[in-house]
Amino acid sequence: MSARYEVDVPMMRRRSGGPLEPPLTANQRLHYTQRAQRTAAIRIGVRDEARKAGVPVCQHMTVTLHYRPGDNRRRDADNLVPTLKAACDALARGPRRDWVGLELVPDDTPKYMTKNMPIIHEGTGERRLWIEIEVTRA
Incomplete structure (x- = not known):
């Protein structure tokens, strides 16, 4: 039995007054403090x-970024x-005890979490960035 949840991911403005965009991309060249x-x-x-959203603690989840x-x-x-x-780091137990992770799964390794390739939805409308979480083993 599986359950699906949608969780919004915060977006940021690259320039003052500019549109909201994904906070991190592979093409960015940010100073390490900005990236952190x-x-x-x-x-x-x-x-x-x-x-x-009430995402439960589980043994395995599948995460897709939209x-x-x-x-x-x-x-x-x-x-x-x-x-x-x-985003996946936020759902798993972090490397340190003072970590901010939710600990929904023991780790974000493939044994506990499947990370699908991000999906880009074309078309006009409001900008949105979210992850879909499918709990596959409670």
């Missing part, structure tokens, strides 16, 4: 949203992998 701040924002945001950019420009789905990784 964005990673922390993803982890804390996903952790809090997963708590609100992005609706609000336009039809060409984009590479693999550029979103850094955001996916930070």
Whole structure:
């Protein structure tokens, strides 16, 4: 028996007044402090949203990142992998005891978590970034 949950991932503005965008991409060249701040924002945001959604503790989950950019420009789905990784880290037990992870699964290794390639939804409309969590073994 499996259950599905949708959890929003926080987005950020690249420039003042610019559109909301995924916080981390493979093409960015950020200073390490900026990257760390964005990673922390993803982890804390996903952790809090997963708590609100009531995602249960389980033995295995499948996670898929979805992005609706609000336009039809060409984009590479693999550029979103850094955001996916930070979101998955938020769901698993962290490497240290002071970690902010939810501990929904023991670790984010393939034994406990399957990470699907991000999906980009084309078309106009409101921008949105979210993860779909499927609990496959309670």
